[in-house]
Amino acid sequence: MKWTQTLIPTLKESPSEAEIDSHKLMIRAGLIRRITAGAYAYLPLGTLVLNKVINIVREEMNRAGAIEVFLPALQPLHLLEESGRLAVFGEDLITFKDRHGKISALGPTHEEIITDIVRNEVNSYRQLPMTFYQIQTKFRDETRPRFGVMRSKEFIMKDAYSFDVDYEGLNKSYQLMYDAYCRLFTRCGLKYIIVEADSGAMGGDVSHEFMVPSPVGEDVLIICPKCGYSANRERAEAAPIPAENPSALLATKEVATPGKHTIQEVGDFLKVSPSLMVKTMIYVAGGQPIAVLLRGDHEVNESKLGKLLGQKEVALADHKTIEQVTGAPVGFAGPMGLKIKIIADQAASVLRNFTAGANKADMHTLNVNPERDFKIDQVANLRFVAQGDRCAKCDHELEISHGIEIGHVFKLGTKYSDALKAVYLDANGKSTSMIMGCYGIGVNRIIASLIEKSHDENGIIWPLSITPYHVAVIPINMNDAAIVQAANQIYADLMGVSGIDVLMDDRDHRPGVKFKDADLIGAPIKIIIGKKFVETKEVEIKLRKSGEAFLVKLEEVKSKVKSLLETLA
RNA sequence: CGGGGCGUAGCGCAGUUUGGCUAGCGCGCCUGCCUUGGGAGCAGGAGGUCGGAGGUUCAAAUCCUCUCGCCCCGACCA
Numbered sequence: 082m083k084w085t086q087t088l089i090p091t092l093k094e095s096p097s098e099a100e101i102d103s104h105k106l107m108i109r110a111g112l113i114r115r116i117t118a119g120a121y122a123y124l125p126l127g128t129l130v131l132n133k134v135i136n137i138v139r140e141e142m143n144r145a146g147a148i149e150v151f152l153p154a155l156q157p158l159h160l161l162e163e164s165g166r167l168a169v170f171g172e173d174l175i176t177f178k179d180r181h182g183k184i185s186a187l188g189p190t191h192e193e194i195i196t197d198i199v200r201n202e203v204n205s206y207r208q209l210p211m212t213f214y215q216i217q218t219k220f221r222d223e224t225r226p227r228f229g230v231m232r233s234k235e236f237i238m239k240d241a242y243s244f245d246v247d248y249e250g251l252n253k254s255y256q257l258m259y260d261a262y263c264r265l266f267t268r269c270g271l272k273y274i275i276v277e278a279d280s281g282a283m284g285g286d287v288s289h290e291f292m293v294p295s296p297v298g299e300d301v302l303i304i305c306p307k308c309g310y311s312a313n314r315e316r317a318e319a320a321p322i323p324a325e326n327p328s329a330l331l332a333t334k335e336v337a338t339p340g341k342h343t344i345q346e347v348g349d350f351l352k353v354s355p356s357l358m359v360k361t362m363i364y365v366a367g368g369q370p371i372a373v374l375l376r377g378d379h380e381v382n383e384s385k386l387g388k389l390l391g392q393k394e395v396a397l398a399d400h401k402t403i404e405q406v407t408g409a410p411v412g413f414a415g416p417m418g419l420k421i422k423i424i425a426d427q428a429a430s431v432l433r434n435f436t437a438g439a440n441k442a443d444m445h446t447l448n449v450n451p452e453r454d455f456k457i458d459q460v461a462n463l464r465f466v467a468q469g470d471r472c473a474k475c476d477h478e479l480e481i482s483h484g485i486e487i488g489h490v491f492k493l494g495t496k497y498s499d500a501l502k503a504v505y506l507d508a509n510g511k512s513t514s515m516i517m518g519c520y521g522i523g524v525n526r527i528i529a530s531l532i533e534k535s536h537d538e539n540g541i542i543w544p545l546s547i548t549p550y551h552v553a554v555i556p557i558n559m560n561d562a563a564i565v566q567a568a569n570q571i572y573a574d575l576m577g578v579s580g581i582d583v584l585m586d587d588r589d590h591r592p593g594v595k596f597k598d599a600d601l602i603g604a605p606i607k608i609i610i611g612k613k614f615v616e617t618k619e620v621e622i623k624l625r626k627s628g629e630a631f632l633v634k635l636e637e638v639k640s641k642v643k644s645l646l647e648t649l650a
Numbered sequence: 651c652g653g654g655g656c657g658u659a660g661c662g663c664a665g666u667u668u669g670g671c672u673a674g675c676g677c678g679c680c681u682g683c684c685u686u687g688g689g690a691g692c693a694g695g696a697g698g699u700c701g702g703a704g705g706u707u708c709a710a711a712u713c714c715u716c717u718c719g720c721c722c723c724g725a726c727c728a
Contacts (some may be wrong), residue, residue, distance in 0.1 A: 600688090
């Protein structure tokens with residue numbers, strides 16, 4: 082491609098709309114433009130990258146034996162109703178009324194659609210297993226689109242769905258996708274890690290997330306640098322906190338803490354570390370109030386609490402309930418004298434002589450101890466991992482960091498096949514629910530996270546696999562016939578090689594502009610035809626990433642580029 | 651949805667507090683000259699409903715009311 086024949090609107094300055102590097106660079110390098118909040122246009126350069134990523138995804142899906150389909154973005158509400166996810170998606174679902182008054186949705190994902198097709202078209206165990214995939218735009222009315230293409234209302238997703246006759250089959254299908262994901266992210270040049278995950282709104286039990294570690298990631302990862310244990314925040318477990326040496330139990334003492342509601346305030350006021358305090362949180366589950374005891378510096382993991390209680394939804398009690406249960410205004414709840422079930426987080430359960438609310442306005446109690454002062458009904462692991470926690474497997478200190486979720490695989494089981502009655506007849510003629518898995522990849526996020534991890538002060542540094550152009554041919558002076566002629570020859574030469582994408586910067590600009598732009602858009606190889614060519618008939622081949630440069634005779638350019646591309650691959 | 655900020659030329663911004671000449675600057679763009687190895691120089695030029703509507707005023711980018719859009723923090727989130 083010649084630069085003057087395409088549209089690559091590079092920007093010298095960073096647009097004010099962008100906050101993180103990848104977003105800034107995608108705009109500056111002319112890959113994307115925002116059309117409205119959470120929706121982006123891919124310009125020619127961005128489209129080239131997008132298609133390369135999609136091709137890699139498609140190749141690896143096909144290699145794993147998945148079958149491509151294409152499903153409508155437009156979805157009827159009744160299928161989502163049938164699966165129960167109309168409520169789950171809630172406001173995130175983009176819906177509209179058509180001219181007949183019928184309400185439709187723009188698909189946020191496609192479990193229901195594919196399950197509907199399979200239940201209608203597949204009836205026999207002889208036809209299974211099957212894994213279908215599609216690459217499509219999904220729509221979610223995100224409350225806050227952010228970071229450009231990283232979190233948008235409209236995004237491209239590869240989603241796959243497997244259907245098996247039993248769990249053994251599911252395990253195989255799951256492993257095939259898992260392995261395909263590893264290959265495909267590696268091919269895209271991404272350094273990712275895989276974490277155990279909670280399956281969230283998708284349902285199901287086993288789940289892994291593919292994460293690109295990055296401070297701009299919106300997901301929190303818990304990683305053990307020693308044994309490699311890794312999990313997301315909801316799922317992560319830490320080693321139990323050992324009980325302190327049983328020092329003498331001190332006598333309780335009520336102290337005035339006027340107007341001090343939060344752990345921080347009380348701790349500062351009483352000069353007690355939050356880690357020696359217990360907070361008593363009143364939850365409501367299944368209509369019943371429950372007290373959850375937590376160390377002052379810890380946070381409740383509601384998903385763990387919900388699982389423990391066997392409830393889908395748990396929520397903090399409202400102020401009225403709290404006052405009824407504790408007899409004190411919010412901020413002064415403690416475990417002593419409570420008439421409701423008390424569940425203590427493991428870390429809180431081993432504390433002795435701790436400080437807690439006194440269940441009286443403006444009062445806290447010092448030296449509270451379980452057994453003597455109140456009874457713990459149940460000890461459980463209910464909190465998020467915190468700084469300083471140790472690995473449950475190897476006892477090394479855990480690291481808390483951030484990651485960008487680029488892929489997620491789930492073992493769904495029969496959640497959707499039960500709800501939507503996707504059944505098959507087994508060899509005995511018995512009707513059985515299919516066993517499903519689902520597997521998603523955020524295609525846009527692959528691009529954004531790659532740039533996030535692979536750029537320098539001059540711009541993007543593409544890996545060969547997804548670069549829009551492998552080679553930028555740069556004639557230094559468009560008014561010098563010899564230079565232009567040589568550039569044209571190199572361009573034509575390389576265009577004849579399959580698998581090499583060439584961009585010729587034929588703009589009548591000064592060299593500096595072309596160099597800066599070539600670096601900004603990240604072409605791995607620059608071929609510079611300049612003064613040296615006029616003098617010695619040599620051109621310079623320069624690598625984007627290392628800055629390494631080679632002088633090469635005109636007729637050797639093609640072979641040198643080929644060998645460099647092999648080295649870089 | 652709560653909190654904060656912004657909206658002036660394609661992009662980045664000043665001007666708004668305290669209303670007052672023809673609304674400015676840098677980059678980009680167009681023409682010409684010149685230059686050609688890391689975002690050159692000179693000269694000339696185009697480009698604006700100051701987000702929109704209404705109001706106050708002799709006079710509004712500037713003050714008031716309403717409204718639309720965008721960004722950030724939080725809440726939320728395959």
